[in-house]
Amino acid sequence: MNKEFLENYVELALKIGINLQKNQCLVIMSPVETADFTRKLVEKAYEIGASEVIVHWSDDFCKKMDFIYKDKLLFENIPDWQLESLMSYANKGAAFLSIAANDPELLKGIDSEKIAISQKTRNIKFKPYYDKVMGNEIQWNILSVPTKSWAKKIFENCSEEKAVQKLWDAIIYSVKADTPDPIETWKKHLDTLKEKMDYLNNKQFEKLIITNSLGTNLTVQMPKNHIWASGKDVTKNNIEFVANIPTEEVFSLPHKYGVNGIVYASKPLNYGGTLIEDFSITFKDGKIIDFKAAHGKEALESLINTDEGSKYLGEIALVPFDSPISNSNILFYNTLFDENASCHLAIGQAYPSCIQDGDKMDSETMEKNGVNDSLTHVDFMFGTDDLNILGIAKNMKKENIFIKGNWAF
Structure with a gap:
């Protein structure tokens, strides 16, 4: 690995990603396999x-052993200290950095009931922490580093060493760590995303109509006073941070009860170590009323049935097809990268920051304003090279937002 590019990546994570402040505590969540980084x-x-x-x-290996040998009833409980640890640091203003680098097929063949119980238990247990994350109460960032199993899934015809190197190259390119001045490059990139964000916020479209040749035909109503956000977020303490490295998206929240039609996934979804492939989801008045999947249907069903809120959407994100990650023509089997190569929707929790005064709303007010609440938030991709998105304004005037997969403005 090029030492300069690696150092650039580390600096980007800390200075652009979480924007670490002097005398601030940092919590890192890391697989043991990425210990060097x-x-x-x-x-x-x-x-x-x-x-x-x-x-x-x-550790993926230990996690897999747990799922193979532990009794499923044991997955119904998580020790209090795990949540207490996160909350204690969050409450004193720590920043959180997570390395997402799991084996995409870690739990292939594992008892689906165990996986479902484990996922739901974690979502319930850690909701107080997730609420802080979703509400931008803390600085947080997710990035990725190659692992052998992940690299081999992507580059299956390469040796393990070569696969890891190719994945490193792809990541370094995607996060712009190979540019002459990565910090400045990122500042310009964030400014470009902000231009798109500002345009959409000024327009305040009431509805989006989404179509492509896969069969997607979806109408998405936007809540009154919705807010589009982009790569840069701001905490309640007014500290800027970038939640995802890389990031190419401009995102907001759909009205909980305003989604109708069908959407076809354009990429596989890696959910809890299981790949969900070739799937579609049908909505009526915001609620999922049908779904199909060629592979991983049980995992998709488990996700949708997490709670009542997981039957609705919490995010819509726009990403041009002609973007660096998409143009790499690599299917990463990792949502962090694949969602930044494709427009996507998220099942579950909405970001309160994506509606005016959302941070001041209680659960009842959020419901009245069409803001979804859930134990989960899982993105899936629907963007294609022929995706068209039409914006419908209050006066019923129509305007192209996306034409053939890319921004129309």
Whole structure:
């Protein structure tokens, strides 16, 4: 790995991603397989001025052994200390950085009931922490680092070493760490996303009509006073951060009860170690009333049945087909990358920051304003090279937002 590019990536994570402040605590969630990169993050964070750096390690092998051998009833409980640890750091203003680099097929062949129980238990247990994340109460960032199993899934015809190298190259390119001045490159990139965001916010379209040749024909009503957001977020303490590296999206929330029609996924979804492939979802008055999947249907059903809110959408995100990650022609089997190569929707929780005064709304007010609440938030991709999106204004005037997969303005 090119040492300069690697150092650039570490700096981007800490300075652009979470925007680590002097004397701030940093919590890193990392697979053990990415320990070398995580150690570089720890070292650089202290150099920048972190007061403390805590690493929560995870291990795919141990996780798989748990699912193979543990009784399913044991997945119904998670020790309190796991949530208490996250909340204690969050409550004192820590920043959180997560490395998403799991084996896409880690749980292939595992008892689907165990997976469903585990996922629902985690969603319930960690909701107080997820609420802080979704409400932008803390700085947070997700990025990825190659692992052997992940790399081999993408580049199956390469040797393990070559596959890892190719994935490193793809990631470094996607996150712009190979540019002469990555920090400045990212600032310009965020400004470009902001231009699209500002345009959509000024328009305040009432509805979006989405179509493509896969069969997607979806009408999405937007709530009154909705807000489009882009790569840069701001915490309640007015600290800017970028939640995803890479990021190519401009996103908002659909009205909970205003989605009608059918959408076809354009890429597989890696959900909890299971790949869901070739699937479609049908909506009526916002609610999922039907779904199909060639592979992973049980996992999709489990996701949809997480709770009442997981039968509705919480996010719509627009990503041009002609973007760096999409143009790489790599299917990453990793939502962080695949969602930034494609327009996507999210099942479940909406971001309160995507509606005016959302941070001040209680659950009843959110419901009245069409803001979905759920234990989960899972993105799936629907963007294609022939995707068209039409915006319908209050006066019923129509305007093209996307033509053939790309921005029309």
